[in-house]
Amino acid sequence: MTEPVPVPELGHGAAPADRARLDRALDRLAVTLRGMTARADEAQCECHWGSPEELALLKLPDTELDLDLLHRTWSAPDWSDHGAVLRRVLPQFARVLTGGLGAYAYDIDKVGISFHRAAWQQWPAPQSAAVGEFLHAWWAHALLTPDPAVPVHELLPLCAEASADIGPWLAVWDDLRHPVADRHLTDMIDQWEWDLLEDALPWRSWFVWSEEETESVRTELTAWLAREAPARLRATGASAELRHGARLLGLPHADRWEDPHAPRHRYA
Known part of the structure:
Protein backbone atom coordinates (compact mmCIF):
# COMPACT_ATOMS: atom_id res chain seq x y z
CA MET A 1 0.00 0.00 0.00
CA THR A 2 1.30 3.45 -0.86
CA GLU A 3 2.13 5.97 1.84
CA PRO A 4 -0.56 8.60 2.55
CA VAL A 5 -0.05 11.79 0.61
CA PRO A 6 0.12 14.98 2.73
CA VAL A 7 -2.91 17.24 2.41
CA PRO A 8 -1.94 20.77 1.28
CA GLU A 9 -3.04 23.88 3.13
CA LEU A 10 -6.38 25.30 2.01
CA GLY A 11 -5.31 28.93 1.86
CA HIS A 12 -4.75 31.73 4.32
CA GLY A 13 -7.17 33.85 6.28
CA ALA A 14 -10.54 32.24 5.55
CA ALA A 15 -13.40 32.88 7.96
CA PRO A 16 -13.64 29.92 10.38
CA ALA A 17 -17.24 29.12 9.45
CA ASP A 18 -16.39 28.81 5.77
CA ARG A 19 -13.29 26.73 6.48
CA ALA A 20 -15.44 24.46 8.65
CA ARG A 21 -18.02 24.10 5.87
CA LEU A 22 -15.31 23.08 3.42
CA ASP A 23 -13.86 20.57 5.88
CA ARG A 24 -17.32 19.06 6.39
CA ALA A 25 -17.84 18.87 2.62
CA LEU A 26 -14.52 17.07 2.16
CA ASP A 27 -15.39 14.63 4.94
CA ARG A 28 -18.83 14.02 3.42
CA LEU A 29 -17.28 13.34 0.03
CA ALA A 30 -14.86 10.82 1.56
CA VAL A 31 -17.65 8.99 3.40
CA THR A 32 -20.06 9.01 0.44
CA LEU A 33 -17.48 7.72 -2.06
CA ARG A 34 -15.81 5.23 0.25
CA GLY A 35 -15.22 1.90 -1.46
CA MET A 36 -15.48 3.24 -5.02
CA THR A 37 -13.28 1.68 -7.71
CA SER A 51 1.88 0.63 -15.78
CA PRO A 52 -0.51 -2.29 -15.21
CA GLU A 53 0.41 -2.09 -11.52
CA GLU A 54 -0.72 1.54 -11.40
CA LEU A 55 -3.94 0.71 -13.20
CA ALA A 56 -4.57 -2.03 -10.67
CA LEU A 57 -4.48 0.55 -7.87
CA LEU A 58 -7.56 2.21 -9.36
CA LYS A 59 -9.42 -1.05 -8.94
CA LEU A 60 -8.60 -1.16 -5.23
CA PRO A 61 -10.81 1.02 -3.00
CA ASP A 62 -9.59 3.69 -0.61
CA THR A 63 -5.90 3.50 -1.51
CA GLU A 64 -4.02 6.80 -1.74
CA LEU A 65 -2.17 7.46 -4.97
CA ASP A 66 1.07 9.34 -5.38
CA LEU A 67 0.48 12.82 -6.77
CA ASP A 68 1.89 12.05 -10.22
CA LEU A 69 -0.40 9.04 -10.65
CA LEU A 70 -3.34 11.05 -9.31
CA HIS A 71 -2.66 13.75 -11.90
CA ARG A 72 -2.37 11.28 -14.76
CA THR A 73 -5.63 9.67 -13.64
CA TRP A 74 -7.96 12.65 -13.32
CA SER A 75 -6.55 14.40 -16.41
CA ALA A 76 -6.65 11.43 -18.80
CA PRO A 77 -9.39 12.06 -21.38
CA ASP A 78 -9.91 8.51 -22.61
CA TRP A 79 -11.25 6.33 -19.80
CA SER A 80 -14.08 4.09 -20.90
CA ASP A 81 -15.94 5.10 -17.70
CA HIS A 82 -14.56 8.46 -16.60
CA GLY A 83 -17.25 8.79 -13.94
CA ALA A 84 -16.19 5.62 -12.16
CA VAL A 85 -12.53 6.65 -12.28
CA LEU A 86 -13.27 10.10 -10.87
CA ARG A 87 -15.42 8.63 -8.08
CA ARG A 88 -12.48 6.39 -7.18
CA VAL A 89 -10.00 9.24 -6.79
CA LEU A 90 -12.25 12.15 -5.81
CA PRO A 91 -11.92 11.98 -2.00
CA GLN A 92 -8.15 12.41 -2.34
CA PHE A 93 -8.34 14.63 -5.43
CA ALA A 94 -10.73 17.10 -3.75
CA ARG A 95 -8.34 17.60 -0.84
CA VAL A 96 -5.42 18.07 -3.20
CA LEU A 97 -7.48 20.52 -5.29
CA THR A 98 -8.18 22.79 -2.35
CA GLY A 99 -4.41 23.14 -1.96
CA GLY A 100 -4.01 24.29 -5.56
CA LEU A 101 -2.56 21.14 -7.21
CA GLY A 102 1.02 22.01 -6.27
CA ALA A 103 3.42 21.05 -9.07
CA TYR A 104 0.44 20.30 -11.33
CA ALA A 105 -1.19 23.74 -10.97
CA TYR A 106 -0.49 24.35 -14.66
CA ASP A 107 -3.38 21.97 -15.40
CA ILE A 108 -5.96 23.74 -13.22
CA ASP A 109 -7.88 24.74 -16.37
CA LYS A 110 -8.57 21.05 -17.10
CA VAL A 111 -10.17 20.26 -13.74
CA GLY A 112 -13.64 21.52 -14.61
CA ILE A 113 -13.54 19.50 -17.81
CA SER A 114 -12.70 16.36 -15.83
CA PHE A 115 -15.73 16.90 -13.61
CA HIS A 116 -17.90 17.65 -16.64
CA ARG A 117 -16.66 14.56 -18.46
CA ALA A 118 -17.58 12.44 -15.43
CA ALA A 119 -21.24 13.61 -15.63
CA TRP A 120 -21.31 13.81 -11.83
CA GLN A 121 -24.75 15.46 -11.78
CA GLN A 122 -26.16 12.16 -13.09
CA TRP A 123 -24.59 10.07 -10.32
CA PRO A 124 -26.85 8.64 -7.58
CA ALA A 125 -28.35 11.46 -5.52
CA PRO A 126 -26.14 11.12 -2.39
CA GLN A 127 -23.01 11.17 -4.55
CA SER A 128 -24.02 14.10 -6.76
CA ALA A 129 -25.16 16.06 -3.69
CA ALA A 130 -21.78 15.49 -2.01
CA VAL A 131 -19.91 16.69 -5.11
CA GLY A 132 -22.16 19.73 -5.47
CA GLU A 133 -21.69 20.68 -1.83
CA PHE A 134 -17.92 20.30 -2.14
CA LEU A 135 -17.80 22.67 -5.12
CA HIS A 136 -20.06 25.22 -3.43
CA ALA A 137 -18.18 25.04 -0.14
CA TRP A 138 -14.86 25.45 -1.95
CA TRP A 139 -16.20 28.43 -3.89
CA ALA A 140 -17.57 30.15 -0.78
CA HIS A 141 -14.30 29.48 1.06
CA ALA A 142 -12.25 31.00 -1.77
CA LEU A 143 -14.41 34.12 -1.99
CA LEU A 144 -13.80 34.85 1.70
CA THR A 145 -10.11 33.90 1.76
CA PRO A 146 -7.70 36.77 1.03
CA ASP A 147 -5.13 34.46 -0.55
CA PRO A 148 -6.88 31.25 -1.69
CA ALA A 149 -4.75 28.40 -2.99
CA VAL A 150 -6.65 28.57 -6.29
CA PRO A 151 -7.27 32.21 -7.30
CA VAL A 152 -10.90 33.17 -7.76
CA HIS A 153 -10.37 34.03 -11.44
CA GLU A 154 -9.27 30.41 -11.96
CA LEU A 155 -11.85 28.82 -9.68
CA LEU A 156 -14.87 30.50 -11.30
CA PRO A 157 -14.20 28.91 -14.73
CA LEU A 158 -13.51 25.59 -13.01
CA CYS A 159 -16.85 25.60 -11.18
CA ALA A 160 -18.73 26.88 -14.22
CA GLU A 161 -17.29 24.15 -16.46
CA ALA A 162 -17.73 21.45 -13.81
CA SER A 163 -21.45 22.28 -13.60
CA ALA A 164 -21.90 23.56 -17.19
CA ASP A 165 -23.52 26.68 -15.70
CA ILE A 166 -22.04 29.97 -14.51
CA GLY A 167 -25.23 31.34 -12.93
CA PRO A 168 -25.12 29.58 -9.53
CA TRP A 169 -21.56 30.72 -8.85
CA LEU A 170 -22.32 34.34 -9.70
CA ALA A 171 -25.42 34.14 -7.49
CA VAL A 172 -23.28 33.14 -4.49
CA TRP A 173 -20.96 36.09 -5.15
CA ASP A 174 -23.97 38.36 -5.65
CA ASP A 175 -25.21 37.57 -2.13
CA LEU A 176 -21.79 37.88 -0.52
CA ARG A 177 -21.19 41.48 0.50
CA HIS A 178 -17.74 41.31 2.03
CA PRO A 179 -14.50 43.29 1.53
CA VAL A 180 -12.52 40.16 0.65
CA ALA A 181 -15.07 39.07 -1.97
CA ASP A 182 -15.01 42.63 -3.38
CA ARG A 183 -11.23 42.54 -3.62
CA HIS A 184 -11.41 39.28 -5.57
CA LEU A 185 -13.84 40.90 -7.99
CA THR A 186 -11.48 43.82 -8.47
CA ASP A 187 -8.58 41.47 -9.16
CA MET A 188 -10.66 39.41 -11.58
CA ILE A 189 -11.69 42.44 -13.62
CA ASP A 190 -8.06 43.54 -13.71
CA GLN A 191 -7.18 40.10 -15.13
CA TRP A 192 -10.08 39.88 -17.59
CA GLU A 193 -10.82 43.47 -18.64
CA TRP A 194 -9.34 43.29 -22.15
CA ASP A 195 -11.05 40.05 -23.11
CA LEU A 196 -14.40 41.18 -21.75
CA LEU A 197 -14.25 44.54 -23.52
CA GLU A 198 -13.58 42.67 -26.77
CA ASP A 199 -16.61 40.42 -26.13
CA ALA A 200 -14.46 37.34 -25.58
CA LEU A 201 -14.85 34.78 -22.81
CA PRO A 202 -11.67 35.26 -20.76
CA TRP A 203 -10.81 31.59 -20.63
CA ARG A 204 -10.78 28.75 -23.12
CA SER A 205 -13.88 26.61 -22.84
CA TRP A 206 -12.64 23.09 -23.38
CA PHE A 207 -15.25 20.62 -24.60
CA VAL A 208 -18.03 21.93 -22.34
CA TRP A 209 -20.05 24.46 -24.35
CA SER A 210 -20.98 24.97 -27.97
CA GLU A 211 -20.14 28.30 -29.59
CA GLU A 212 -23.66 29.55 -28.87
CA GLU A 213 -23.51 28.38 -25.25
CA THR A 214 -20.10 30.02 -24.79
CA GLU A 215 -21.54 33.31 -26.01
CA SER A 216 -24.45 32.94 -23.58
CA VAL A 217 -22.02 32.37 -20.68
CA ARG A 218 -19.96 35.40 -21.72
CA THR A 219 -23.08 37.55 -21.96
CA GLU A 220 -24.28 36.47 -18.52
CA LEU A 221 -20.87 37.11 -16.96
CA THR A 222 -20.51 40.54 -18.60
CA ALA A 223 -24.01 41.62 -17.57
CA TRP A 224 -23.37 40.54 -13.99
CA LEU A 225 -20.06 42.42 -13.84
CA ALA A 226 -21.59 45.55 -15.36
CA ARG A 227 -24.20 45.48 -12.60
CA GLU A 228 -22.08 44.41 -9.65
CA ALA A 229 -18.63 45.81 -10.31
CA PRO A 230 -19.05 49.61 -10.00
CA ALA A 231 -19.97 49.72 -6.31
CA ARG A 232 -17.50 47.00 -5.36
CA LEU A 233 -14.66 48.64 -7.25
CA ARG A 234 -15.34 51.91 -5.45
CA ALA A 235 -15.35 50.07 -2.13
CA THR A 236 -11.91 48.61 -2.79
CA GLY A 237 -10.43 51.90 -3.96
CA ALA A 238 -9.80 50.60 -7.47
CA SER A 239 -8.22 52.94 -9.99
CA ALA A 240 -10.37 55.25 -12.09
CA GLU A 241 -9.14 53.40 -15.18
CA LEU A 242 -10.41 50.07 -13.88
CA ARG A 243 -13.73 51.58 -12.81
CA HIS A 244 -14.20 53.02 -16.28
CA GLY A 245 -13.36 49.62 -17.79
CA ALA A 246 -16.13 48.03 -15.72
CA ARG A 247 -18.57 50.79 -16.70
CA LEU A 248 -17.82 50.24 -20.38
CA LEU A 249 -18.95 46.62 -20.05
CA GLY A 250 -22.49 47.94 -19.75
CA LEU A 251 -22.29 49.65 -23.15
CA PRO A 252 -22.82 48.06 -26.58
CA HIS A 253 -19.51 46.93 -28.05
CA ALA A 254 -19.31 49.66 -30.71
CA ASP A 255 -20.02 52.41 -28.16
CA ARG A 256 -17.24 51.30 -25.82
CA TRP A 257 -14.49 52.46 -28.13
CA GLU A 258 -16.12 55.84 -28.77
CA ASP A 259 -16.25 56.59 -25.07
CA PRO A 260 -13.70 59.23 -23.94
CA HIS A 261 -12.52 56.86 -21.21
CA ALA A 262 -12.03 53.84 -23.48
CA PRO A 263 -8.59 52.26 -23.15
CA ARG A 264 -6.28 53.68 -25.78
CA HIS A 265 -4.42 50.42 -26.28
CA ARG A 266 -6.25 47.45 -27.79
CA TYR A 267 -4.97 43.97 -28.40
CA ALA A 268 -4.92 42.95 -32.06
Missing part, protein backbone atom coordinates in the same frame (compact mmCIF):
# COMPACT_ATOMS: atom_id res chain seq x y z
CA ALA A 38 -12.71 1.95 -11.42
CA ARG A 39 -14.47 -0.72 -13.45
CA ALA A 40 -12.83 -4.14 -13.33
CA ASP A 41 -12.40 -4.07 -17.12
CA GLU A 42 -11.08 -0.49 -17.28
CA ALA A 43 -7.97 -0.30 -19.47
CA GLN A 44 -5.34 2.29 -20.33
CA CYS A 45 -2.41 2.70 -22.69
CA GLU A 46 0.72 1.53 -20.90
CA CYS A 47 3.06 3.70 -23.00
CA HIS A 48 1.07 6.93 -22.55
CA TRP A 49 -0.60 6.60 -19.16
CA GLY A 50 1.13 4.15 -16.82
Whole structure:
Protein backbone atom coordinates (compact mmCIF):
# COMPACT_ATOMS: atom_id res chain seq x y z
CA MET A 1 0.00 0.00 0.00
CA THR A 2 1.30 3.45 -0.86
CA GLU A 3 2.13 5.97 1.84
CA PRO A 4 -0.56 8.60 2.55
CA VAL A 5 -0.05 11.79 0.61
CA PRO A 6 0.12 14.98 2.73
CA VAL A 7 -2.91 17.24 2.41
CA PRO A 8 -1.94 20.77 1.28
CA GLU A 9 -3.04 23.88 3.13
CA LEU A 10 -6.38 25.30 2.01
CA GLY A 11 -5.31 28.93 1.86
CA HIS A 12 -4.75 31.73 4.32
CA GLY A 13 -7.17 33.85 6.28
CA ALA A 14 -10.54 32.24 5.55
CA ALA A 15 -13.40 32.88 7.96
CA PRO A 16 -13.64 29.92 10.38
CA ALA A 17 -17.24 29.12 9.45
CA ASP A 18 -16.39 28.81 5.77
CA ARG A 19 -13.29 26.73 6.48
CA ALA A 20 -15.44 24.46 8.65
CA ARG A 21 -18.02 24.10 5.87
CA LEU A 22 -15.31 23.08 3.42
CA ASP A 23 -13.86 20.57 5.88
CA ARG A 24 -17.32 19.06 6.39
CA ALA A 25 -17.84 18.87 2.62
CA LEU A 26 -14.52 17.07 2.16
CA ASP A 27 -15.39 14.63 4.94
CA ARG A 28 -18.83 14.02 3.42
CA LEU A 29 -17.28 13.34 0.03
CA ALA A 30 -14.86 10.82 1.56
CA VAL A 31 -17.65 8.99 3.40
CA THR A 32 -20.06 9.01 0.44
CA LEU A 33 -17.48 7.72 -2.06
CA ARG A 34 -15.81 5.23 0.25
CA GLY A 35 -15.22 1.90 -1.46
CA MET A 36 -15.48 3.24 -5.02
CA THR A 37 -13.28 1.68 -7.71
CA ALA A 38 -12.71 1.95 -11.42
CA ARG A 39 -14.47 -0.72 -13.45
CA ALA A 40 -12.83 -4.14 -13.33
CA ASP A 41 -12.40 -4.07 -17.12
CA GLU A 42 -11.08 -0.49 -17.28
CA ALA A 43 -7.97 -0.30 -19.47
CA GLN A 44 -5.34 2.29 -20.33
CA CYS A 45 -2.41 2.70 -22.69
CA GLU A 46 0.72 1.53 -20.90
CA CYS A 47 3.06 3.70 -23.00
CA HIS A 48 1.07 6.93 -22.55
CA TRP A 49 -0.60 6.60 -19.16
CA GLY A 50 1.13 4.15 -16.82
CA SER A 51 1.88 0.63 -15.78
CA PRO A 52 -0.51 -2.29 -15.21
CA GLU A 53 0.41 -2.09 -11.52
CA GLU A 54 -0.72 1.54 -11.40
CA LEU A 55 -3.94 0.71 -13.20
CA ALA A 56 -4.57 -2.03 -10.67
CA LEU A 57 -4.48 0.55 -7.87
CA LEU A 58 -7.56 2.21 -9.36
CA LYS A 59 -9.42 -1.05 -8.94
CA LEU A 60 -8.60 -1.16 -5.23
CA PRO A 61 -10.81 1.02 -3.00
CA ASP A 62 -9.59 3.69 -0.61
CA THR A 63 -5.90 3.50 -1.51
CA GLU A 64 -4.02 6.80 -1.74
CA LEU A 65 -2.17 7.46 -4.97
CA ASP A 66 1.07 9.34 -5.38
CA LEU A 67 0.48 12.82 -6.77
CA ASP A 68 1.89 12.05 -10.22
CA LEU A 69 -0.40 9.04 -10.65
CA LEU A 70 -3.34 11.05 -9.31
CA HIS A 71 -2.66 13.75 -11.90
CA ARG A 72 -2.37 11.28 -14.76
CA THR A 73 -5.63 9.67 -13.64
CA TRP A 74 -7.96 12.65 -13.32
CA SER A 75 -6.55 14.40 -16.41
CA ALA A 76 -6.65 11.43 -18.80
CA PRO A 77 -9.39 12.06 -21.38
CA ASP A 78 -9.91 8.51 -22.61
CA TRP A 79 -11.25 6.33 -19.80
CA SER A 80 -14.08 4.09 -20.90
CA ASP A 81 -15.94 5.10 -17.70
CA HIS A 82 -14.56 8.46 -16.60
CA GLY A 83 -17.25 8.79 -13.94
CA ALA A 84 -16.19 5.62 -12.16
CA VAL A 85 -12.53 6.65 -12.28
CA LEU A 86 -13.27 10.10 -10.87
CA ARG A 87 -15.42 8.63 -8.08
CA ARG A 88 -12.48 6.39 -7.18
CA VAL A 89 -10.00 9.24 -6.79
CA LEU A 90 -12.25 12.15 -5.81
CA PRO A 91 -11.92 11.98 -2.00
CA GLN A 92 -8.15 12.41 -2.34
CA PHE A 93 -8.34 14.63 -5.43
CA ALA A 94 -10.73 17.10 -3.75
CA ARG A 95 -8.34 17.60 -0.84
CA VAL A 96 -5.42 18.07 -3.20
CA LEU A 97 -7.48 20.52 -5.29
CA THR A 98 -8.18 22.79 -2.35
CA GLY A 99 -4.41 23.14 -1.96
CA GLY A 100 -4.01 24.29 -5.56
CA LEU A 101 -2.56 21.14 -7.21
CA GLY A 102 1.02 22.01 -6.27
CA ALA A 103 3.42 21.05 -9.07
CA TYR A 104 0.44 20.30 -11.33
CA ALA A 105 -1.19 23.74 -10.97
CA TYR A 106 -0.49 24.35 -14.66
CA ASP A 107 -3.38 21.97 -15.40
CA ILE A 108 -5.96 23.74 -13.22
CA ASP A 109 -7.88 24.74 -16.37
CA LYS A 110 -8.57 21.05 -17.10
CA VAL A 111 -10.17 20.26 -13.74
CA GLY A 112 -13.64 21.52 -14.61
CA ILE A 113 -13.54 19.50 -17.81
CA SER A 114 -12.70 16.36 -15.83
CA PHE A 115 -15.73 16.90 -13.61
CA HIS A 116 -17.90 17.65 -16.64
CA ARG A 117 -16.66 14.56 -18.46
CA ALA A 118 -17.58 12.44 -15.43
CA ALA A 119 -21.24 13.61 -15.63
CA TRP A 120 -21.31 13.81 -11.83
CA GLN A 121 -24.75 15.46 -11.78
CA GLN A 122 -26.16 12.16 -13.09
CA TRP A 123 -24.59 10.07 -10.32
CA PRO A 124 -26.85 8.64 -7.58
CA ALA A 125 -28.35 11.46 -5.52
CA PRO A 126 -26.14 11.12 -2.39
CA GLN A 127 -23.01 11.17 -4.55
CA SER A 128 -24.02 14.10 -6.76
CA ALA A 129 -25.16 16.06 -3.69
CA ALA A 130 -21.78 15.49 -2.01
CA VAL A 131 -19.91 16.69 -5.11
CA GLY A 132 -22.16 19.73 -5.47
CA GLU A 133 -21.69 20.68 -1.83
CA PHE A 134 -17.92 20.30 -2.14
CA LEU A 135 -17.80 22.67 -5.12
CA HIS A 136 -20.06 25.22 -3.43
CA ALA A 137 -18.18 25.04 -0.14
CA TRP A 138 -14.86 25.45 -1.95
CA TRP A 139 -16.20 28.43 -3.89
CA ALA A 140 -17.57 30.15 -0.78
CA HIS A 141 -14.30 29.48 1.06
CA ALA A 142 -12.25 31.00 -1.77
CA LEU A 143 -14.41 34.12 -1.99
CA LEU A 144 -13.80 34.85 1.70
CA THR A 145 -10.11 33.90 1.76
CA PRO A 146 -7.70 36.77 1.03
CA ASP A 147 -5.13 34.46 -0.55
CA PRO A 148 -6.88 31.25 -1.69
CA ALA A 149 -4.75 28.40 -2.99
CA VAL A 150 -6.65 28.57 -6.29
CA PRO A 151 -7.27 32.21 -7.30
CA VAL A 152 -10.90 33.17 -7.76
CA HIS A 153 -10.37 34.03 -11.44
CA GLU A 154 -9.27 30.41 -11.96
CA LEU A 155 -11.85 28.82 -9.68
CA LEU A 156 -14.87 30.50 -11.30
CA PRO A 157 -14.20 28.91 -14.73
CA LEU A 158 -13.51 25.59 -13.01
CA CYS A 159 -16.85 25.60 -11.18
CA ALA A 160 -18.73 26.88 -14.22
CA GLU A 161 -17.29 24.15 -16.46
CA ALA A 162 -17.73 21.45 -13.81
CA SER A 163 -21.45 22.28 -13.60
CA ALA A 164 -21.90 23.56 -17.19
CA ASP A 165 -23.52 26.68 -15.70
CA ILE A 166 -22.04 29.97 -14.51
CA GLY A 167 -25.23 31.34 -12.93
CA PRO A 168 -25.12 29.58 -9.53
CA TRP A 169 -21.56 30.72 -8.85
CA LEU A 170 -22.32 34.34 -9.70
CA ALA A 171 -25.42 34.14 -7.49
CA VAL A 172 -23.28 33.14 -4.49
CA TRP A 173 -20.96 36.09 -5.15
CA ASP A 174 -23.97 38.36 -5.65
CA ASP A 175 -25.21 37.57 -2.13
CA LEU A 176 -21.79 37.88 -0.52
CA ARG A 177 -21.19 41.48 0.50
CA HIS A 178 -17.74 41.31 2.03
CA PRO A 179 -14.50 43.29 1.53
CA VAL A 180 -12.52 40.16 0.65
CA ALA A 181 -15.07 39.07 -1.97
CA ASP A 182 -15.01 42.63 -3.38
CA ARG A 183 -11.23 42.54 -3.62
CA HIS A 184 -11.41 39.28 -5.57
CA LEU A 185 -13.84 40.90 -7.99
CA THR A 186 -11.48 43.82 -8.47
CA ASP A 187 -8.58 41.47 -9.16
CA MET A 188 -10.66 39.41 -11.58
CA ILE A 189 -11.69 42.44 -13.62
CA ASP A 190 -8.06 43.54 -13.71
CA GLN A 191 -7.18 40.10 -15.13
CA TRP A 192 -10.08 39.88 -17.59
CA GLU A 193 -10.82 43.47 -18.64
CA TRP A 194 -9.34 43.29 -22.15
CA ASP A 195 -11.05 40.05 -23.11
CA LEU A 196 -14.40 41.18 -21.75
CA LEU A 197 -14.25 44.54 -23.52
CA GLU A 198 -13.58 42.67 -26.77
CA ASP A 199 -16.61 40.42 -26.13
CA ALA A 200 -14.46 37.34 -25.58
CA LEU A 201 -14.85 34.78 -22.81
CA PRO A 202 -11.67 35.26 -20.76
CA TRP A 203 -10.81 31.59 -20.63
CA ARG A 204 -10.78 28.75 -23.12
CA SER A 205 -13.88 26.61 -22.84
CA TRP A 206 -12.64 23.09 -23.38
CA PHE A 207 -15.25 20.62 -24.60
CA VAL A 208 -18.03 21.93 -22.34
CA TRP A 209 -20.05 24.46 -24.35
CA SER A 210 -20.98 24.97 -27.97
CA GLU A 211 -20.14 28.30 -29.59
CA GLU A 212 -23.66 29.55 -28.87
CA GLU A 213 -23.51 28.38 -25.25
CA THR A 214 -20.10 30.02 -24.79
CA GLU A 215 -21.54 33.31 -26.01
CA SER A 216 -24.45 32.94 -23.58
CA VAL A 217 -22.02 32.37 -20.68
CA ARG A 218 -19.96 35.40 -21.72
CA THR A 219 -23.08 37.55 -21.96
CA GLU A 220 -24.28 36.47 -18.52
CA LEU A 221 -20.87 37.11 -16.96
CA THR A 222 -20.51 40.54 -18.60
CA ALA A 223 -24.01 41.62 -17.57
CA TRP A 224 -23.37 40.54 -13.99
CA LEU A 225 -20.06 42.42 -13.84
CA ALA A 226 -21.59 45.55 -15.36
CA ARG A 227 -24.20 45.48 -12.60
CA GLU A 228 -22.08 44.41 -9.65
CA ALA A 229 -18.63 45.81 -10.31
CA PRO A 230 -19.05 49.61 -10.00
CA ALA A 231 -19.97 49.72 -6.31
CA ARG A 232 -17.50 47.00 -5.36
CA LEU A 233 -14.66 48.64 -7.25
CA ARG A 234 -15.34 51.91 -5.45
CA ALA A 235 -15.35 50.07 -2.13
CA THR A 236 -11.91 48.61 -2.79
CA GLY A 237 -10.43 51.90 -3.96
CA ALA A 238 -9.80 50.60 -7.47
CA SER A 239 -8.22 52.94 -9.99
CA ALA A 240 -10.37 55.25 -12.09
CA GLU A 241 -9.14 53.40 -15.18
CA LEU A 242 -10.41 50.07 -13.88
CA ARG A 243 -13.73 51.58 -12.81
CA HIS A 244 -14.20 53.02 -16.28
CA GLY A 245 -13.36 49.62 -17.79
CA ALA A 246 -16.13 48.03 -15.72
CA ARG A 247 -18.57 50.79 -16.70
CA LEU A 248 -17.82 50.24 -20.38
CA LEU A 249 -18.95 46.62 -20.05
CA GLY A 250 -22.49 47.94 -19.75
CA LEU A 251 -22.29 49.65 -23.15
CA PRO A 252 -22.82 48.06 -26.58
CA HIS A 253 -19.51 46.93 -28.05
CA ALA A 254 -19.31 49.66 -30.71
CA ASP A 255 -20.02 52.41 -28.16
CA ARG A 256 -17.24 51.30 -25.82
CA TRP A 257 -14.49 52.46 -28.13
CA GLU A 258 -16.12 55.84 -28.77
CA ASP A 259 -16.25 56.59 -25.07
CA PRO A 260 -13.70 59.23 -23.94
CA HIS A 261 -12.52 56.86 -21.21
CA ALA A 262 -12.03 53.84 -23.48
CA PRO A 263 -8.59 52.26 -23.15
CA ARG A 264 -6.28 53.68 -25.78
CA HIS A 265 -4.42 50.42 -26.28
CA ARG A 266 -6.25 47.45 -27.79
CA TYR A 267 -4.97 43.97 -28.40
CA ALA A 268 -4.92 42.95 -32.06
